[in-house]
Amino acid sequence: MSLEWEQTVVDAADPVALGRWWAAALGWVVVDDASDEYEIRPAPDRLPGLLFVAVEESRSVKNRLHLDFRPDDQAAEVARLLSLGARHVDVGQGEQSWVVLADPEGNEFCVLAARHG
Template sequence: MSLRLYQIAVDARDPAALARFWAEVLDWRILLEDPDEVVVGADESAWPGMVFLAVPEEKAGKNRLHLDLAPEDRPAEVARLLALGAVLVDVGQPADAPWTVLADPEGNEFCILGPKHSLTV
């Protein structure tokens, strides 16, 4: 039996707003939207996607799972994401860490990696 990662589920107080943030971050599109669920992805046939699900409670504590994003230009991407509404976060990383920790508008941490993590295809 083989498995593929289909989508990453994210609880959200405001699924539409958070989905739009992540669609902009990843240059993806809104693929499905209703009041309790919003799906974003590169396109309808690309996996994985992300689904944002309505929950009543705020995020509490540090994420147990987070995304690592590999940009071509970390400083430029950090600046772009801050302008979109991300915030810098201190989770105890060293001051000279080769990554930057950010949080999305609902407080979910994610990392922007440095050049050594760049992927070559």
């Protein structure tokens, strides 16, 4: 028996807008652009993808799952993501080597420091 990680599903008030934002943030391609399900992947035939689905209720607490990204240049990547519409978020992390941001719908994610060695 084997499992393949197909995608991570993200609830969204506006799946198209949020999916477009993440496609721009990650440089990924759109593989499904329906109004109620919007899927992006690193390449059309590469998994896993991110699938944005429409939900009516708004998020009420901190994410129980979040994504971590490790760029070559943390400061430059944080600046680029902020220019796309991300914002800084305090989830009680204190002073750390990573930066916590949120996408336009408030989903937290971390931008890690560059890997050393």
